[in-house]
Amino acid sequence: MERFEEVVAEVRKRVEPDDDERERLQQVARSLAERAENAIADLPVEADVIQVGSTARGTWTSGDRDIDLFVRFPPELDRETLESYGLKIGHKVLPEGHEEFAEHPYVKGEFEGFDVDLVPCYHVESATEIQSAVDRTPFHTQYLEARLDDELADEVLLFKQFLKGIGAYGSDLRTEGFSGYLAELLVLEYGGFRALLEAVADWHPPVRFDPEDHGTETFSDPLVVIDPTDPERNVAAVLSPENFARLQHYARDLLSEPRESIFVPDVPEPLTPNEVSEFVADRGTTPVAIRFDAPDVVEDQLYPQLQKSLSGVADALSRRGFEMLRADLFADETAVLFFELSVPERPAIERHDGPPVHVRAHATGFYEKYEADDSYGPFIDGDRYAVERKREFTTAVEFLESDSIFDAALGVHVEKTMRRGYEVLSGDGIEELAKEFGSELARYFAPKP
Amino acid sequence: MERFEEVVAEVRKRVEPDDDERERLQQVARSLAERAENAIADLPVEADVIQVGSTARGTWTSGDRDIDLFVRFPPELDRETLESYGLKIGHKVLPEGHEEFAEHPYVKGEFEGFDVDLVPCYHVESATEIQSAVDRTPFHTQYLEARLDDELADEVLLFKQFLKGIGAYGSDLRTEGFSGYLAELLVLEYGGFRALLEAVADWHPPVRFDPEDHGTETFSDPLVVIDPTDPERNVAAVLSPENFARLQHYARDLLSEPRESIFVPDVPEPLTPNEVSEFVADRGTTPVAIRFDAPDVVEDQLYPQLQKSLSGVADALSRRGFEMLRADLFADETAVLFFELSVPERPAIERHDGPPVHVRAHATGFYEKYEADDSYGPFIDGDRYAVERKREFTTAVEFLESDSIFDAALGVHVEKTMRRGYEVLSGDGIEELAKEFGSELARYFAPKP
Numbered sequence: 001m002e003r004f005e006e007v008v009a010e011v012r013k014r015v016e017p018d019d020d021e022r023e024r025l026q027q028v029a030r031s032l033a034e035r036a037e038n039a040i041a042d043l044p045v046e047a048d049v050i051q052v053g054s055t056a057r058g059t060w061t062s063g064d065r066d067i068d069l070f071v072r073f074p075p076e077l078d079r080e081t082l083e084s085y086g087l088k089i090g091h092k093v094l095p096e097g098h099e100e101f102a103e104h105p106y107v108k109g110e111f112e113g114f115d116v117d118l119v120p121c122y123h124v125e126s127a128t129e130i131q132s133a134v135d136r137t138p139f140h141t142q143y144l145e146a147r148l149d150d151e152l153a154d155e156v157l158l159f160k161q162f163l164k165g166i167g168a169y170g171s172d173l174r175t176e177g178f179s180g181y182l183a184e185l186l187v188l189e190y191g192g193f194r195a196l197l198e199a200v201a202d203w204h205p206p207v208r209f210d211p212e213d214h215g216t217e218t219f220s221d222p223l224v225v226i227d228p229t230d231p232e233r234n235v236a237a238v239l240s241p242e243n244f245a246r247l248q249h250y251a252r253d254l255l256s257e258p259r260e261s262i263f264v265p266d267v268p269e270p271l272t273p274n275e276v277s278e279f280v281a282d283r284g285t286t287p288v289a290i291r292f293d294a295p296d297v298v299e300d301q302l303y304p305q306l307q308k309s310l311s312g313v314a315d316a317l318s319r320r321g322f323e324m325l326r327a328d329l330f331a332d333e334t335a336v337l338f339f340e341l342s343v344p345e346r347p348a349i350e351r352h353d354g355p356p357v358h359v360r361a362h363a364t365g366f367y368e369k370y371e372a373d374d375s376y377g378p379f380i381d382g383d384r385y386a387v388e389r390k391r392e393f394t395t396a397v398e399f400l401e402s403d404s405i406f407d408a409a410l411g412v413h414v415e416k417t418m419r420r421g422y423e424v425l426s427g428d429g430i431e432e433l434a435k436e437f438g439s440e441l442a443r444y445f446a447p448k449p
Numbered sequence: 450m451e452r453f454e455e456v457v458a459e460v461r462k463r464v465e466p467d468d469d470e471r472e473r474l475q476q477v478a479r480s481l482a483e484r485a486e487n488a489i490a491d492l493p494v495e496a497d498v499i500q501v502g503s504t505a506r507g508t509w510t511s512g513d514r515d516i517d518l519f520v521r522f523p524p525e526l527d528r529e530t531l532e533s534y535g536l537k538i539g540h541k542v543l544p545e546g547h548e549e550f551a552e553h554p555y556v557k558g559e560f561e562g563f564d565v566d567l568v569p570c571y572h573v574e575s576a577t578e579i580q581s582a583v584d585r586t587p588f589h590t591q592y593l594e595a596r597l598d599d600e601l602a603d604e605v606l607l608f609k610q611f612l613k614g615i616g617a618y619g620s621d622l623r624t625e626g627f628s629g630y631l632a633e634l635l636v637l638e639y640g641g642f643r644a645l646l647e648a649v650a651d652w653h654p655p656v657r658f659d660p661e662d663h664g665t666e667t668f669s670d671p672l673v674v675i676d677p678t679d680p681e682r683n684v685a686a687v688l689s690p691e692n693f694a695r696l697q698h699y700a701r702d703l704l705s706e707p708r709e710s711i712f713v714p715d716v717p718e719p720l721t722p723n724e725v726s727e728f729v730a731d732r733g734t735t736p737v738a739i740r741f742d743a744p745d746v747v748e749d750q751l752y753p754q755l756q757k758s759l760s761g762v763a764d765a766l767s768r769r770g771f772e773m774l775r776a777d778l779f780a781d782e783t784a785v786l787f788f789e790l791s792v793p794e795r796p797a798i799e800r801h802d803g804p805p806v807h808v809r810a811h812a813t814g815f816y817e818k819y820e821a822d823d824s825y826g827p828f829i830d831g832d833r834y835a836v837e838r839k840r841e842f843t844t845a846v847e848f849l850e851s852d853s854i855f856d857a858a859l860g861v862h863v864e865k866t867m868r869r870g871y872e873v874l875s876g877d878g879i880e881e882l883a884k885e886f887g888s889e890l891a892r893y894f895a896p897k898p
Contacts (some may be wrong), residue, residue, distance in 0.1 A: 009865075031513075063575065204807050205832070222832065241832040245806035249829065252813065283825070284797035321791075325800055325837060342770075343792045348733030351774055357694035357898075358653050364701065376732070379896035380698065382689040383654070383671065390775060394733065447828035449816075 004194065004258040008158060011263045014176040014325075015061040015161045016154060025055055027114050029067050036071060036118065043085055047073045048123070050405055056181045057148060059090040059156040061164075065114045069093075072123035075131065079104075086120025095119055100296070101405045104131040136399055138180050139229040154170040156184050165263040166250045168243040178247075185211065185225055185235060197251040204242060209443035249449040267448065270438025274430035277381035280430065281336040285325055286341040287430045288396045292422035294335040295413035302331060310337050312409030313400075315375030321346045322396045328444050330437040336366070336434070338444070339396070346394050349376060354385035354389040381400060453643065456707040458606060463712075464510040465603060473732030477517050477561050481542060485520060485567065488541040492534055496522045496847025497572065501590040506597060508605040510613075514563045518542075521572035524580065530552075542567055550747065551583040551661045554776055556831040565580040576678035586677040589630050595816050596637055605633050614712040615699045617692040623752040627696075634660065634674055634684060646700040654693060671869035689754055717895065719887025722880035728894040729879065734774055735790040736879045737845045739854075740872035743784040744862035751780060754860030759786050762849075770795045771845045777893050779886040784863070787882070787893070788845070795843050798825060803834035849873045 017025070029051050035104065036049040043157060050207040053068035071089055073082050084102050084163060091106025093184075094116055099111025106119040122131045128141040163169035163178050171179035189209055190196040215226035219234045222244045228232040254262050270281070280287055290313070295302060306329045314327045325341050330336040350373075354366035356436035369380050372389040377387035393399040401424050406415065425432065434441055466474070478500050485498040502517035503509040520538055522531050532553050539546060539556025543565055546558025555568040571580045576588040597605065612618035612627050620628035629634075637831070638658055639645040654671035664675035669681045670691045676682040705712050727738055739762070746750060755778045763776045772791050779785040799823075803815035812834060819827050821838040826836035842848040850873050855864065874881065883890055 006501070031467075058560065108461050202809060242829050245829045245832050245834075248806050249816075252809070282792075282797065283837070286796075325796065325798070342796050344793070345792070347774065347791050349774070350508075354619060357697050360651060360701070376894070378898060380691050380898045382696045383694050385898070388732070447826050449829045449834070 006254070007254075007258040008193070011158060011161060012154065015157045017060065017062040017064075021062060024056075025060075025114070028114055029055065029069075030069060032100035032111060032116060032118075035093045037091055042092075043088065045077065045081075046086060047071050047075060047085070050138050050141070052137045054160075055070065055142050057140050057184070058142050058150070058153045059110060059144075059148065059160070059180065059184055061157050061161055066117070067111075067114050068117045068119065068137075069133070071118065071120050072138065075122045075124050075129070075320075077122070079131075082120050082122070084247060085174050086118075088154055089120070090118040092334055097128075098192045101254060101345070105135045105264055111269060113354070127227070131232075136227075136229060142227050144181070144184050144188075148184065152187060152192075153283040156187045159183050159187050159196060161263050162197075162250070162254070165265055166246055166272055167247050171238045173238065173300045174305075175243075176238050177243045178239065179235070182225060182235045182239075185209070185228070189298045197255055200251040201247060201249055203257060213255075219364055222330070246381070246449055248282060265449070271435045271441045271445065272438070276431050276434045276441055276445075283325075283340075286344040287338065287340045287426070288394075288400060289336050289425040289430060289433060290400055290418070290422050291334050291336045291425060291433075292414075292417050294331050294333060294418075295411075295417045297413055301413070302335075303329075305329060305413050306335055306337070308409065308411045309414040312411075313337055313405065315340060316343070316405070316408035317396055317434065319401065320393055320396075320399055321391070322351060322399070326444075330433070330438070331439040334436060335417075336433060341396055344395065346391055347387040348391060348394060351389050352389050355382075356376060356383045357385060358383065397424055453704070453707040456709055457642070458474065459709055460607060460610060460712045461603065464511065464606045466511040466513075470511060471507075472791050474509075474516070474563070477563055478504065478518075481518055481565060481567075483561060485518060485538055488538040488831070490521065491541075492537065494522060494530075494534060496520050496534070497588070499587050501586045503609075505590050506593050506633070506683075507599070507602045508593075508597065508609065508633055510606050510610055510628065510693060515565045516560075516563050517568065520569050521568060524571045524573050524578075526571070528580075531569050531571070535567075538569070539567040552583045554656070566645075573815055576676070577632050578748055579793070585600060585676075585678065589676075593630070593637075594763075595631050597633065600706065601636060601641070602638075604642045605636045606644060607879065608632050608636050610712050611642070611646075611703070611716055612696075614710075615695055615712060620687045621752075622687065622749045624692075625687050626692045627682070630660055631674060631684045631688075634658070649700040650704060652697060659891065676705040680695045692875070695898055696829065697788065710797060715897070717888055717891035720883050720890045721887070722893065723885045725880050725883045725894075726877070727892055727893060732789075734772075735845075736787065736875070737790060737849060738785050738787045738874040738879060739867070739871050740783050740785045740874060740882075741866050742869075743780050744866045746862055750862070751784075752778075754862050755780060755784055755786070756860075756864040758857075758859045762786055762854065763788060764883075765854070765857035766790070766845055766848065769842055769845075769848055769869075770799060770840070771848070777889070779882070781885055781888040784866075785882060785886060795840055797840060797843060798837040799840045801836050801838050802830075803836065803894075805832045806834060807832065846873055846875050850871055858874070 005106040007361065033049045040047045047439055050070050050072060055067050063125060087099060087105060087107060094107050094111055099105050100108050105119055108117050119134055121135045124130055124135055127136050130157040131200050160169060160180065160183050163183060168177035170177045186196055192200055194380030206224060210222040210226040212228040214231040216231045222241055223236040224238055225235040225385045227235050252263055266440060295305060310327055310329045314324060316323065317339060325340045325342055330338065347361060355362040357363050357380065366385050367378050373389040373419050375389040482498045489496045499521060500520050504516050520535060525744050536548060536556060538555060543556050543558030543560055546556040548554050549557050553569055555566060557566050568583055570583045573579055573584055576585050579585050609618060609629065609632050610631060617626035619626045635645055636642065636661065641649055655673060657673040659675040661677040663680040665680045670683055670685060671690055672685040672688055674684040676684050699711055717781065744754060759776055759778045764771060766773065766788060774789045774791055776788045804811040806812045806829065815834050816827050824836040824838040827834040
């Protein structure tokens with residue numbers, strides 16, 4: 001057997017659930033559906049229960065313990081009633097469950113060893129009539145169920161495991177990768193895992209698919225897959241350019257050097273504080289960080305908030321002359337915005353260009369302002385006035401510790417948290433981060449595609 | 450009398466030669482012309498002698514001791530003969546003189562306390578038929594002599610003295626300012642010094658004059674004055690944007706706060722080595738310099754050469770991450786390229802962006818190259834590969850001392866001189882420069898328009 005096929009065969013063994021596992025899951029799913037139907041019977045409403053997601057479509061990988069059940073209510077039902085019924089049913093089905101919030105509040109809980117989401121939605125005629133995003137999910141399941149036979153479902157498993165291995169699986173806003181639905185549509189498009197990889201290796205963005213040939217919109221994303229159940233939607237809308245490139249990189253990598261390790265997520269050994277210092281010394285850079293309590297919001301809010309704040313502070317630092325090699329964010333109990341600066345200090349002065357001298361009123365105003373203060377100049381450079389004026393902050397730490405940091409574009413929850421207090425770390429203080437974020441720092445200092 | 454007029458009257462007293470001085474100069478000029486005519490008589494050629502320049506036109510300021518005499522030969526004469534006759538006459542007229550080289554070789558020497566240039570040229574019919582640039586000069590003198598009466602000539606004196614005061618007088622390639630001819634044309638255009646300044650204060654570049662309304666070319670210079678004797682020439686071609694702006698600045702300054710000091714060149718007190726160090730400490734910058742013997746070429750070659758080398762090394766430094774606040778050049782016995790850097794040191798690594806991952810062959814080549822070396826990465830950023838590779842030079846001094854400096858765009862004479870040896874100054878070594886260039890450093894550290 002060819003090396004690629006050997007590797008894939010090994011992976012297949014690991015990810016394909018065996019008959020026992022499949023049977024066990026179906027049993028639990030059935031019993032959950034019954035409990036839900038019983039709960040519906042107590043309510044003055046017609047509704048049905050539908051299992052959705054990869055466990056419904058046989059595209060789950062061995063060990064997955066997620067069961068998603070949707071309760072579909074008539075579209076005439078007002079939203080408030082739908083939510084209240086949904087929670088009632090949820091709590092009956094999952095007595096130990098707790099409420100979470102996506103498009104609607106819903107109940108999440110454990111049941112016989114499985115992680116169960118019980119989500120209310122509207123039972124609409126077609127995906128174009130949906131009243132909320134979750135209403136679309138049952139249509140996805142129907143579309144794929146009709147098209148994925150067992151063999152294709154197995155190919156999907158391989159691709160999903162591959163995406164997990166390279167860290168690009170998940171359409172959450174932390175990962176910005178490939179959703180299960182997107183992965184399945186791509187396998188369907190190319191008819192198998194290997195054919196997909198071979199095509200991906202040569203993709204030139206923008207890459208566009210429209211399986212039902214009904215798309216009505218244009219998108220600027222690198223990958224566009226028009227939702228077969230909704231002509232206005234790009235299923236790959238959250239995919240980042242990095243994950244597009246990552247898929248290409250590892251597709252080529254697996255094809256040229258087939259090996260199982262690519263299918264296994266890489267969890268680097270956490271760095272020790274000492275190792276962090278060694279990396280910093282080797283790189284000759286000046287890392288600084290701000291740390292605060294992670295804002296208490298769901299991950300899909302947290303990461304965009306932190307990302308926005310990271311860019312905002314990075315911009316504010318750059319504008320003040322503190323260029324950086326790279327920046328990153330880490331979040332767990334605390335959240336950290338980490339900036340690896342090129343230099344520890346800036347000069348006491350900075351250049352400031354004025355207007356062209358020939359723009360008389362403006363130029364005279366500039367000249368008079370800076371002639372009167374302790375700047376060097378004004379002098380003339382090219383056709384303009386210029387001065388060298390005192391710099392407000394000569395170190396990044398001074399800026400980060402000052403109130404000016406709140407002029408940076410921060411996520412609203414991040415700003416709120418930071419106003420309650422934050423820490424600025426630099427020098428030896430950076431080592432400390434290894435205690436909470438050793439793995440993240442290992443990934444940062446040994447970056448891979 | 451109005452303050453402006455008072456100031457001007459005082460300056461006038463200082464710059465207008467009195468009758469004795471005028472008579473004395475005319476006497477010497479006549480006697481020089483006679484000597485030249487006698488020398489011509491010994492040669493088998495017809496030629497005449499003409500006095501040119503400001504002393505010919507009565508637009509010289511008191512104390513000027515320059516007399517320019519041109520010997521005009523028939524245009525049929527071959528160039529070699531013209532040069533040989535020119536030098537023969539020159540040496541007869543100025544027995545103590547020495548040869549210099551502009552368009553032709555010519556003799557320069559002292560005569561009864563005056564600095565005399567004796568220059569050979571062709572006597573052509575009109576300025577458009579000139580065989581070399583110097584042939585044009587007599588036409589300029591004729592044009593202005595016919596148009597500048599005594600009153601206007603006095604206004605020219607004021608403007609010239611003003612240009613000297615602000616450091617913008619001279620069309621040599623060090624100054625890149627206003628030639629005497631250009632100054633006279635501008636006064637002629639506006640009819641007087643004050644009217645000229647008032648117009649200048651509101652100039653919006655590009656500013657164009659064509660006194661004879663015969664211009665045939667377009668120019669991209671901020672100031673265009675079509676030569677009345679040559680429709681294809683911009684008299685202001687060498688004027689730098691800085692000197693254009695400088696004229697505007699000081700025109701406004703003099704009009705709003707009339708004072709004599711503007712008419713006096715500013716020669717700052719030389720800095721001591723200690724004062725240099727104090728400035729550097731106050732600015733928190735990192736100056737570095739290279740010093741070598743000034744190449745033995747005329748100033749009009751030297752300064753463009755040094756300027757080119759300054760830009761070349763500045764670019765080379767910037768490309769390697771050594772940004773600077775400002776750079777300057779000083780020349781006397783030695784020549785100095787001076788760079789005031791923002792930071793003393795760069796990190797051990799630098800970021801290097803690769804191709805987009807989707808450009809397969811190129812991207813794979815990049816990945817394989819950097820995967821194999823000791824760079825950090827390759828990793829993916831946006832749609833591209835990137836690495837952090839070892840930086841070749843972490844300090845500017847290392848670069849300046851290395852052979853890589855010769856990869857910078859250097860003037861050819863500068864490169865030749867530097868290949869024989871040069872010094873790199875930094876830290877306390879910078880102080881030393883004050884011994885030779887104290888005034889230049891004073892100007893550098895207290896920059897003015």
